[in-house]
Amino acid sequence: MLEKFRLTVDSPLGPLPNPHGANPSGPWGEDAASGAAVLSGLTSCLAVVPVLATQLQEVMGEIETGILGISGSFEDMARRAREAVSGVFQDDSTTAAKDSRTGITHLVRETRETLGRLLQRVEQTSRISAATVRRMKEIERRMNSLNRTLCDIDEIAKNARLLAINGQIEAARAGAHGAAFSVVATETANMAKHAMAASQNMREIIGTLSAEIAAGSVELRDRAAADTEDAARSRAEVNGTLDTMALIHDEMQTAMEQARENSRSLARDIGQAVVALQFQDAVSQRIGHVVQTLQDVHGAVQSILGGGPPAGSPPADNGAPARDWTVQMADRYTMASERQTLAASTSRQARNARDPRDNVELF
Amino acid sequence: MSKTALIVDDSTSIRQMVSFTLKEAGFDVIEGTNGQEALSKAQGRPVNLVITDLNMPVMDGMTLIRQLRAKPEFKFTPILMLTTESQEAKKQEGRAAGATGWIVKPFNPEQLLQVVGKVVR
Structure with a gap:
């Protein structure tokens, strides 16, 4: 009961x-x-x-x-x-952010171009150095030729001196008639002596110049070779750095895009959670x-x-x-679901599920 | 300058969720637990949007809308009803009272912001 x-x-x-x-x-x-x-x-x-x-x-x-x-x-x-x-x-949609992204790409390109120009100058300097070395070699060769000419002058001076000595002997034999000829022979001997001294001086100067030119030429050639080698190494290093920079930039772009997508996904998840809660x-x-x-x-x-x-x-x-x-x-x-439950309990009506897309109406 | 929204609901959790959604969209938010409290809090403050529940103690949402519309400063303010009630008669009553729109709970934050974007200039 x-x-x-x-x-x-x-x-x-x-x-x-x-x-x-x-x-x-x-x-x-x-x-x-x-x-x-x-x-x-x-x-x-x-x-x-x-x-x-x-x-x-x-x-x-x-x-x-x-x-x-x-x-x-x-x-x-x-x-x-x-x-x-x-x-x-930093609000990726802003002009500054876009400028920053394009700026990095621009920077990499600019650096490559600047490096290219720098290397061109180094190579140009190297070529000029090589030309200078060639010219110095030519000067050295001409100096050697000058040396040979000086040898000829020495030979002429020796002959002139010998001729002067013979002239003095002949002048002494001639006695009073050869006095004037003796003066000419003496002057000729002095000229030959001066010519030999001048030739010797020139040979010493040319020797010093040749040695300096040869040393400078070697130094310039070595420097040019080192510059070319340094430039090639620098080009490889900077290119490697720029490649790494470009790679990091690409990875950062990918990570940023991923973070952006994660943020959107999180917002969607939170929205669904808010609906569920x-x-x-x-x-x-x-x-x-x-x-x-x-x-x-x-x-x-x-x-x-x-x-x-x-x-x-x-x-x-x-x-x-x-x-x-x-x-x-x-x-x-206050809810359709409550009324549907009541109606279903009292008159066995089927419950109708509400379409969640129909929940907004603007008047 | 950010806009101000007045959220009126006797449910703390709903107020919190609506408030969270609107703050994310840049709104300053004032909250009221019923119509009477909302009227008091809105007094003398510029309000750009009102979102109110229908069934609340002390003063319900329909009465709140009528009283707000009677004030010159709320004559053109968008007022959205956010309620579990979906009866057509109630919606028409809300429309007659001066509601701008009717949203049946549960609301989707993204959808709510779309609606707010349409009614708030």
């Missing part, structure tokens, strides 16, 4: 049934003992209804606290992600409505047990309290 009451109290869609079936003679039938037992059991059951309502309200409070914590965490995650991404990109608001409302109805049912049953009119429900409409409860619940509902 008590079981019947439990069933009807748990489902307040219909009137409280008379435990004695269709017998309308009294609130609990003719069997006083049986009625007392029913009252006792029903009173005992009723006592838990406010507790259940409180339990539901507390559960909803706990769920809301949890949801607030999760939602706050999402907010922190989104903020940190935004800060991280903005730290990398709103279950708490809907559940809170539905449970709130259930709690209110439970409290109304509790009040109504208490009134009936106390012998008074049902409390917590609207006045009976044509003696059909079942309809009153349904209407009261429907008036309280």
Whole structure:
């Protein structure tokens, strides 16, 4: 008997049934003992209804606290992600960011061009050095030729001196008639002596110049060779550095694009999480409505047990309290899903799922 | 200068999520737990957008909209109803009260921002 009451109290869609079936003679039938037992059991059951309502309200409070914590965490995650991404990109869409990206590419290209020009100059200098070395070789060769000419002059001077000596001998034999010839022979001997001295001086100067030119030529050739070698090594090093720089730049671009995509993905995930977390608001409302109805049912049953009119429900409409409860619940509902559940429970209507894309309407 | 949004809902979690979404879009946010509190907080402050729930204690969203529309400074302010209620009759009532649009919960942040972008100039 008590079981019947439990069933009807748990489902307040219909009137409280008379435990004695269709017998309308009294609130609990003719069997006083049986009625007392029913009252006792029903009173005992009723006592838990406010507790259940409180339990539901507390559960909803706990769920809301949890949801607030999760939602706050999402907010922190989104903020940190935004800060991280903005730290990398500095708003990647800005003109400055675009200038920076193109600037790096431009810098690499400019550096390559500058390096190319520098190396061209080094190679040009090297070529000029080689030409200078060739000219110095030519000068050296001409100096050697000059040396040979000086040797000829020396030979001429020796012959002139010998001729002068013979002239002096012939002048002495001639006596007074050869005095003038003796003067010419003496002057010729002096000229030959001066010519030999001048030739010797020139040979020494040419020797010194030749040695210096030869040393300078070797030094210039060695320097030109070293410059060419350095230039080639520098070209390889700078090209390697620029290649690495370009590679790092490409990797950074890829990483930035990846970070951008991750940021977009995170925003989508957080958006979906925000939608999912709103279950708490809907559940809170539905449970709130259930709690209110439970409290109304509790009040109504208490009134009936106390012998008074049902409390917590609207006045009976044509003696059909079942309809009153349904209407009261429907008036309280704020969601289509609640109304669909009620309709499905009362008229076995199929529930219709709402299309989430239809949830916005601008007037 | 950033725009200001007034968010009115008795659910702390919904206020938090809407607030988070709008702050991400650059809005300054004022929050109210019911219509009465929202009216009080909006007093004398420039508000560029109102997003309100329908069913709230003390003062519901419909009453709030009517009272806001009665104020000259809110005559052209976009007011969006964000509610679990999806009944056509309620929507028409909201429209008559002066609501700019009606969004049924749960809302998608991206979609909410698209709607806000359409109504806030």
